[in-house]
Amino acid sequence: MSRTTRLQDLIRELRHHTGPIGGPELAERLGITLRTLYQDVAALRAVGVEVVNTPGQGYVLSPDVVLPPAALAEPAPREPAELIFFTNPLSRGGIVHWMLEELGVSYRTVVLEYGTTMKSPDYLALNPMGKVPAIRHGDAVITEAAAICAYLADVFPTAGLAPPTADRADYYRWLFFAAGPLEAALGLGLLGVHPTPEQQVQLGCGDVWAVLDALSGAVAGRRYIAGDRFSAADVYVGSHLGWGMHFGTIPRRPEFEAYWAGLRDRPARARCEAFVEQALSPLA
Incomplete structure (x- = not known):
């Protein structure tokens, strides 16, 4: 119809x-x-x-x-905007790669190297931070993995990776909770920085254990974090939990492991894993 x-x-x-x-x-x-x-x-x-x-x-x-x-009247057909994905196999680009594979849309991958092409004038014109991931969709440039996931879910709605607008409370909450407090708290711990209770008041992430407790409650007994369907929030939160438990930066709590077990074998994520293995094989 x-x-x-x-x-x-x-x-x-x-x-x-x-x-x-x-x-x-x-x-x-x-x-x-x-x-x-x-x-x-x-x-x-x-x-x-x-x-x-x-x-x-x-x-x-x-x-x-x-x-x-x-x-x-039906709108006149337009040439689809080119979607370019800038990444490195050893980066948060894996989150966006998983998202792109879940969408099932056409995109072109550009692999950048740390310290060289990632800091080139051409790429700095797109992302002055000189970091990946980033995407260019037609004339639009989006950086930051959580923002890219949210953008892609919105501009490709037929993939169903964002709940209806009226049902997005948990979707927005946990997508950006992982991008904000979780990443900040884990980053501080990785650097060996352990804020005092007085310093925690000044930090948006507060205490790392409070952050992990909040996330534990969010995924406990739930297959998906934002309703009864898989969404971009699962891509982002699941990526952090999967990588964190694998590398030891996030404890293997039963609720984390159960939630991740329902996500890790998705075909789209398997394709991303294959890409990383192929990209890193010459380095082995």
Whole structure:
């Protein structure tokens, strides 16, 4: 079914329904998923068709809405923007690599070396920090692994790696908890820095054991960290827990091991592991 047909059916269903109709019921009547319904409602609003969603009641369309036929026309096909992935096998680029493989989209990999190509003028023009990972998607440049994962989940929504906007509380919370407090606390420990209680007050990460306890509670008894589906948050949190337990920077708590066991054998991650092994084989 084309988007034009879906939008026309959506308007027709709203016009013929007396009073508000809930999202799940509306999606079922139209034979589409809730995610597609959210996207189609957003598409209508983008062309000036006000679809009102009242919390606890549902969607309603004003009876006097007139939609010009051109507003529902399919957009002209565009050349997809090139997606370039800058990485090094021994870096956090592995997180983004896993994310890209989960998306199943086409991308080009550029491997950079520490101290040389990673600090070249061309790459510094993209990322002044001279670090990886980074991506260039058309004219857009995104750095920082958590930001890249969130961006990719949003610009490739059909992969389903981000929950619906209304259900993203845990998704955002734990994705950026791992990028902030967890990384900072582990980094301090790796350097042998153990902040005093007074110094912990000044740090966003606080105490490393409090950080690990919070994350333990987040994954305990759960297959995925942000709802009942795999998401970009699992890519990011799972990567840190997997690597941390492997290298000994994160203790092997039962809840960490159980959560990681449900992620480590995903085919997309296996492809990333194969890439790393192949890239490092000449060094063996």
